[in-house]
Amino acid sequence: MNITRRHLLLLLPAAGVAWKYILAGTPEAAPNYKLSEHWWGMLIDLPKCIGCGNCVRACQAENDVPDGYYRTWVERYHVSDYDIENPQVDSPDGGKSGFTPVKEAGGKNFFVPKLCNHCADSPCTQVCPVGATFVSPDGVVLVDKEYCLGCRYCVQACPYGCRFINPRTNTAEKCTLCYHRITKGLTTACCESCPTGARQLADLKNPADPIHEFLKTHSVHVLKPSMATHAKVFYNEMDGSVR
Amino acid sequence: MNVFKDAGHLFRLAGIFVAGLLLFLVIRHSVIPKSFGQYGHYRGSAISEVAVRPVKFSGHQSCEACHADVLDKKKDGKHAHVNCEACHGPLAMHADDPGSVKPGKLDTAILCARCHEANAAKPKWFPQVASAEHSSGLPCDTCHQPHNPAMGVSGAK
Numbered sequence: 001m002n003i004t005r006r007h008l009l010l011l012l013p014a015a016g017v018a019w020k021y022i023l024a025g026t027p028e029a030a031p032n033y034k035l036s037e038h039w040w041g042m043l044i045d046l047p048k049c050i051g052c053g054n055c056v057r058a059c060q061a062e063n064d065v066p067d068g069y070y071r072t073w074v075e076r077y078h079v080s081d082y083d084i085e086n087p088q089v090d091s092p093d094g095g096k097s098g099f100t101p102v103k104e105a106g107g108k109n110f111f112v113p114k115l116c117n118h119c120a121d122s123p124c125t126q127v128c129p130v131g132a133t134f135v136s137p138d139g140v141v142l143v144d145k146e147y148c149l150g151c152r153y154c155v156q157a158c159p160y161g162c163r164f165i166n167p168r169t170n171t172a173e174k175c176t177l178c179y180h181r182i183t184k185g186l187t188t189a190c191c192e193s194c195p196t197g198a199r200q201l202a203d204l205k206n207p208a209d210p211i212h213e214f215l216k217t218h219s220v221h222v223l224k225p226s227m228a229t230h231a232k233v234f235y236n237e238m239d240g241s242v243r
Numbered sequence: 244m245n246v247f248k249d250a251g252h253l254f255r256l257a258g259i260f261v262a263g264l265l266l267f268l269v270i271r272h273s274v275i276p277k278s279f280g281q282y283g284h285y286r287g288s289a290i291s292e293v294a295v296r297p298v299k300f301s302g303h304q305s306c307e308a309c310h311a312d313v314l315d316k317k318k319d320g321k322h323a324h325v326n327c328e329a330c331h332g333p334l335a336m337h338a339d340d341p342g343s344v345k346p347g348k349l350d351t352a353i354l355c356a357r358c359h360e361a362n363a364a365k366p367k368w369f370p371q372v373a374s375a376e377h378s379s380g381l382p383c384d385t386c387h388q389p390h391n392p393a394m395g396v397s398g399a400k
Binding site: 035047048049050051052053054058061062063076077078098099101102109110111131132133134135136137142144145146147176179180181183184186187189192193194195196197 | 279282283284285286289290292293294295296297298299300302303324325326328329330332333356357358360361362363364365366368369373
């Protein structure tokens with residue numbers, strides 16, 4: 001059979017459709033984990049935080065976070081008397097090596113752990129020009145390293161400062177809520193290593209999760225509610241000076 | 244019909260456009276990954292790629308499987324709810340292969356101070372000491388038994 005130009009034109013689209021399936025690999029299915037059955041968040045019980053830095057160290061160990069960069073960090077607040085609009089905040093090395101003891105500093109002093117708020121309407125995913133970051137169907141904001149260009153748009157967009165560019169890969173990086181752990185039924189590394197239970201992983205779609213009772217009975221805040229990001233990291237008894 | 248006398252090259256031009264469009268569709272088909280758009284405007288398989296990372300902290304349940312004796316020591320003490328890996332560090336490798344990977348010995352003079360060194364920002368309910376005054380630098384396990392730290396419990400030195 002002679003293949004004329006016309007035949008070739010007819011064959012090309014068919015070949016294109018076939019090529020797609022040749023190129024694509026089969027995504028690995030996570031056994032017994034259904035994306036649609038979870039909606040992840042976290043509870044930070046501030047009166048329990050002792051600023052030990054265990055969470056920061058655990059996060060670095062678990063996720064291979066480069067030195068000087070933090071997927072989670074701990075801030076120390078100092079509010080003198082009534083001046084709650086101007087708190088003094090420090091976080092030496094993200095709180096990884098603890099905080100230098102201040103004897104009686106006067107005023108109000110407390111620790112605030114920070115991490116990605118896994119916003120349901122996250123500004124960082126909205127600005128990505130290539131679809132490299134997204135809110136997964138189970139409510140975790142993730143980065144696709146293969147697709148990320150390293151344009152830093154998302155780093156600027158995050159109102160909580162939770163993203164950075166990994167100097168080794170030059171792609172955007174952030175807290176994954178230990179996605180490789182929670183999909184296997186484990187808790188996050190920071191929650192696992194928190195000695196006082198100040199951090200608790202919460203599955204908002206699981207009616208048996210104690211988070212529901214906690215949210216009903218406690219004074220709980222999210223960071224920057226005015227940004228309408230629908231953050232899912234809940235802070236119990238948060239002081240008004242926390243930014 | 245003089246107007247369409249030379250219509251032939253218009254058709255040829257249209258043919259080129261159609262061919263170009265087809266080529267575009269074919270290339271688009273081949274370069275967009277199969278899972279793109281599965282859940283939204285991103286690669287669906289990126290989710291499982293994030294999920295395959297190996298675990299470093301094995302989790303409290305895997306400690307419980309072998310170390311029932313330590314749990315027994317801890318259960319009535321103030322450290323009952325402190326997970327093993329909070330102090331002993333990430334030990335998934337030890338849990339996978341207890342024979343060859345052994346946890347290191349901990350220095351209580353450093354370890355205990357991380358939590359219990361006095362600091363004005365720590366909550367008032369939390370037990371704190373200024374270690375220089377409290378023990379003059381001696382390791383805490385000179386007096387306290389870390390799994391059940393209160394003084395006077397059995398096992399305290």
